[in-house]
Amino acid sequence: MFAPVSRLFLFIVLIALAIFFTCALASNQAASHLGLRVAEKRLADGGFAGVVDGKPAAIFGVARLSPGGHAPDLASVDGFERHAADRPDDAVFFEADDFIEEPDMLASYAASNRFMARQGALAEILRGPFTVVYRSGVDAPLAAAQILPAPDRDLSQLGSDFFVQIGAASCMLLIAAFLVTLRPGNGPALAFAMSGLGAAVAALTAAIYSSRDIALDVALFRTLSVFNQIGTFLFGIGVIYLFAVYPVRLVSWRQLWPVPLVCGLLVFAYRLQLLPHEWVTPHIGIVLLLVGIVVLVVAQYRATRGNPADRAVMLWLGMSVITGAGSFVLFVTVPVVMGLQVVLSQSVAFVPLAAIYAGIAVGIARYRLFDLGRWAYRLAFYTLAIMLIVAADLAIAFALRLSPSNSLGAAVLLAGFVYILFRDLALRRMLAQRQPEIVNLYRQTNAVAFQPSAAGKEENWARMITGHFNPMASEFLGKSNDGRPCLLEEGLGLAIPAYPWSRAMTLQLAERGGRLFNRRDLDLVEQLASLVQSAESDRLSYEQGVLEERRRIAMDLHDDVGARLLSGLHARSEAHRQESIMDALSDIRQISSGLIGRDVVLSELIGHLRHETRNRAEMHGFTLDWPLTPADDSQRILPYQVHRNFNAAHREALSNALKHGLPGKITVRTEESEGQLIHEISNASGDPEDAAPHREGRRLGSGNIRLRATRLNGSAETEWRDGRFMLRLVLPLAPTGAGE
16 A cells, blocks of 8 residues: 555655746746736737837837947837848847747748747847837837846746646646556556656646747757657657557557657657658647557457447547547647648647546546446537537638638537537437337336236346347346346446346346446436336236225125025015016116226216106005206216215115105105215105104114215215105215225
């Protein structure tokens, strides 16, 4: 444990020393007093935008200030320019190339040599007291301000570009050091560290000369430029070595010896100016290295076919490197090679390189591997969108000679239209995972829940899971593995826990090895299990309802139909026997209607009972008075339990009236009021004392009616009034509780 910590601490100390040395070297340069600042922007009168003594000015150049020397002709700009041309050691008339950020952007050896010569002359003038030639306004005459330079600069004078590059270099060095500490002796990690070191060296050296205060010592400038080129090439060599062996070994590192050799020869030939400039310019080498990287990425993509783990790493690494290095090449190198204006500052171009470096470290460390492939595609998509904007901007600017702001606006508009038209298609093809259809989910989960046997449930569950993920292999586990779904081996496998309908399962390599399992798959398994559980609960409720309905029907058959058949079997009179059989048949028809689910409407039920009641009453010498009410027009559909118990209660009450009442009129009235069915039956019964022999029979019959009403949360009340026995039955038309 202590060895890695010690190595990491040593790396951090070395990185801190490198940063400190860079800051010290950048600070150890002459700084102008009187707030002199010169920008690269050329003004209409030929001067460069700047500040002299805190005031805006058009600055034309600097001249040596020495007693007895030749003073510049300040009568006109042309006079000062001629003086600078005649005596370049005493005065320098500014040119646009003097402020160029990267001297390797110059188009020829002659331009580079002239740039270095002018940098030497400027640095020599700026070491001692000098005069800056400027104009404070458009119509103002030329003026000269004497400046005494400071021996060095503080950090606040280095500018934001300097610290951007320092930050990018620090990020790359720290990530490389951390990875090498965790993976000592690992070949891909060493190649990664080499590329990080190269990129950091390029950023640190560029930070010094790109933040120069007008000029830099020629010897230091040349040295920094050489190390900048070496660092840039070292980055490309490291990445090529990385993709040569990772994640699949394509070639041996020994076979890559031409890459560093060619890079070394390019540096040697360019610095000694041995070959034509356009053959060996550093930007040509950068483009060639990027092409080699892209070729290796494509080769790795083909080599990782069928291996989703390596494919995910390759996608993340490849897109990270191509995006980071490609942005530098696209914004800085390509414009130089094509002779166009640089789109992005070199200092800013190091930012995406450093930002993506964290992603490269993640890819090599194989941390959270199962999420890398999807993000790599997403990164590629947005990188393509940015490149489209830049390419459109360059094309419009070159073809129409528009101003940069106008061309960029047109490019954004054009790219926006293309983006809107093809965004959905591209996202579906590159980013979106195949989503299951809702109809299939419903059908398949129901197929699991409604299987009659445990083996059938497990078989259908396994078929549904494998159908969604299409794994290379799947198996049931002997042990329970209760819990939640989880990923195995960084997404190579998926563990599915045991459920009441299936044993635990493991799947390997989704989509026949085409991708890794990810967090979406975990969510999908839990959703499928939840749907099966819900369907299982619905099935149990349904079966419970079916059993309850069967029990009720069996009770009706036993208690009603059976009792009526037995009553008819033991009847002494033929009329009673026929009546019992007819009642039994009527009960059977009603029970059958409930079994087949035929709707029973209140008005139809009242009409049927009225007809049946009149026939029975007349058969026994009674008359029926059952007037029409609004209930006879009601289209309310009655549930089986309501119409079955209402029908049985009415028959029980009618039987009591026919058996125990006095001959005469039987009065019936049915009404529907406020969600209740109110049914009243009355018949002549004489004095309650005279009806004492029949009271026990009426009590038993009324008890059965009251029991049926209670089952439906209703009520049944009886009373003798004015020589008549009355029954009042109240039933709710939306029964709950025990009646359901």
